[in-house]
Amino acid sequence: MIGLPLAPFNQVRKMVIEYYRRRFGEEGEFLCYTLPAINRAQQALGRVLRTPDDRGVLVLGERRFLEGRIHKGLPKWMRDEMRACNLKEFGELIGRWR
Numbered sequence: 001m002i003g004l005p006l007a008p009f010n011q012v013r014k015m016v017i018e019y020y021r022r023r024f025g026e027e028g029e030f031l032c033y034t035l036p037a038i039n040r041a042q043q044a045l046g047r048v049l050r051t052p053d054d055r056g057v058l059v060l061g062e063r064r065f066l067e068g069r070i071h072k073g074l075p076k077w078m079r080d081e082m083r084a085c086n087l088k089e090f091g092e093l094i095g096r097w098r
Contacts, residue, residue, distance in 0.1 A: 002061040004070065005040040006033065030069055038073040041065075045078075057094065 007013060013033070020028030041060070048056035058078070064070050066084055074082075085093060 001041050001044055001059065004034075004037050004062055004064050005044070006037045034070065035073060038070060042075070042078075057097065059090075 016032055017029050020032040022028070024031055045058045045060075048054070048058055060082070063084075065074070066082070071079060071082075083093065
């Protein structure tokens, strides 16, 4: 997964965000804009592992997945397994996994 799959930001989206902010305060934007993107990311990542015998690597290629609310919006098992790394470290981790 490269990038947080946020919906296109347009006038309609802006109006929806404003409504949710009025209704739910600061959490409004997270609920109507960011949380659905986190859910889309989880759905895409769920395609990697379909059966107990499947093996795979989930790669979240964006730093925002490590930050605050977005990180907390991920499932606990995913947060527990996440490792921040650069490209060299990633290659070493994958090499050990094979």
